[in-house]
Amino acid sequence: MPTIEEILKAMSTVQEPELGRDLVVLNMVKDIEADGSRVSLKIELTTPACPMKEKMLAEAEAALKRLPGVSETKVEFTHRVLGQKPVPEKGSLPGVKNILAVYACKGGVGKSTVAANLAASLALDGCSVGLFDADIHGPNIPLMMGVNGRPEGVDGKLIPLKAHGVKIMSWGFVADEGAPLIWRGPMVHGAVKKLLQDTQWGELDYLVVDLPPGTGDAPLTLIQIVPLAGVVVVTTPQDVALLDGARGIQMFRKFKVPVLGLVENMSGFTCPHCQKETQIFSKGGGEKEASRLKIPFIGALPLDPDIVKAGDTGVPIVIGQPKTSQAKAIRWMAQIVAGQISVANMAAE
Template sequence: MASETEILKALSRIIDPDFGKDIVTLGFVKDIRIEDQQAFFTIELTTPACPVKEEFRNQAEQAVLALPGIERANINMTSRVRGGISDKQAIPGIANIIAVASGKGGVGKSTTAVNLAVAMAQSGARVGLLDADIYGPSIPRMMGLSGFRPEVSTDGKTIFPLENYGVKTMSIGYLVEENKAMIWRGPMVASALGQLLGDVAWGELDYLFVDMPPGTGDAQLTLSQKVPVTGTVMVTTPQDIALLDCRKGIEMFRQVNIPTLGIVENMSQFICPHCGESSPIFAEGGADRLSQEFNTVVLAHIPLSMPIRELSDKGTPVTAALPDSEQAAAYRLLAGQVARKISVLNSRKIDIPIIMQG
């Protein structure tokens, strides 16, 4: 009969591709016991959205079943998302804050943020989504929560987020009429964003995604100054004018010591709804060139697809409405890539200006 030591030795041959070390050295393997020719153990990953989770499970099963006297491997796959270290005041209970940003409006940033959040929640993570676009909030409609109002504590100091598709959400759009224009100066925007960050009962979250307004103004500065932002996901289309503004966004976050996790090339290809043919109507290869310039990576190429637009308008993100579709698969891939970048970044436990390398 194999021993616990032999099981650990067998599992030490499994290498995590992101950390470059084996899962035993990384401390992923826990609670080993052997009963009646069965091996029981837990593999605790750094995120439930780990892209190689099933690969780890299969490798671990094969490694243990190859040992003498083991006829069955019972593997419990779990995860514990860790936060990083920062000198800024963290929001209690929130491990990671990720800004979803763009230099330019109209590139599909909010659509990306919504589907990224839902896809991450579908992986089993505890997820929140904050709408930081005070002038043009779109999260209420995209998340199917238009017309709903959040509850407020009896003392009026705490707001409780609204939840849909497994994602806790907050937006200024819940607090004002949908068609009302917010004619506010910068200090009022900063104050409102500060309240949406600090006065909301988010609870325990692995990831809080912040849907930023376009540009490099008050909202971006407020977020970077008030809370420890783990990193940014930059959204752009392939065309040169969008890439120009995305470049400015990356530079701005770098100046405030917030790393870029990577770039999402949205509307990468137009998918014809009749024949399925792909056409690069906004040019192609722009995000790849930009990623090389800033030594970062392209996290995903998201197509320009009618179902994504139609379902967003209806308040049913494609990741929730059509989970088996190619479009939803692209967002799940994005969620996995974002999760693994965050895990690697937090493992470094440093707080310096850096752009994630591929």
């Protein structure tokens, strides 16, 4: 039967690929048990949405099986999600570890679609997730997540509604239906801040914020209210050229908010009848531009009628059609983003 030291030595040959160090140095190996030829242990991940989970599992099992006398292994995952570093001069949301915004320099490019799917995807991976709809003028999240109703008020706080494993708050839940919104900058700023802070989010690993269209005020408001772990930028191929000039990305950089990834949405269209791909808005520019701007390119989503249907019926494609390549692409994006947040938080510890 191997000793604990021998097991740890074996596990020190397994790297956490994103953090670039071994599991023992990172103190990720927990609950080691050896019983005859059987060894079990847990790997404590920094996020359950770790994109390298399967790789680590295979390597850990192989390393244990190389130990003399070991024939049976049981490697399981647990997690302890690290939170972003607090910024004392900014408010924080109690219990919320990481706030992640979804931004685009233009309207209608798929921010809400990406935000809803990222949130649902992180929840599918076992993270505790919130989704905040910061679009006061056109809140789309209730429709896209298939949830509506009046949030309950408890002790002066609003209890978020829940759908697809995600806690959700939207102006759409609290505004009077049909009431026209002709608010200007400062009032919108106040309303976003109040709704975000007056929501009883509870313990969240990630709060995804769906920003409204607009290059300036909306992200600035958010940056001023709370510290952000990062931002995901959505663009369509034809708007790629706007990225550089848009105030948004420059502003995120100025305020030291990491730009975690670029998504090229509505990238190419495959005809469901003849399977032929058409580059309606061209394709691929996002990847080039991301590399030029030194933003990680985290994937492309095609123009897809199923994505529209998913949005209109309130079931994000990662939930409703999990086996499609679109859903898999989004799951991967969410994991890459969660991984990057972990790396940054680990470095800051």
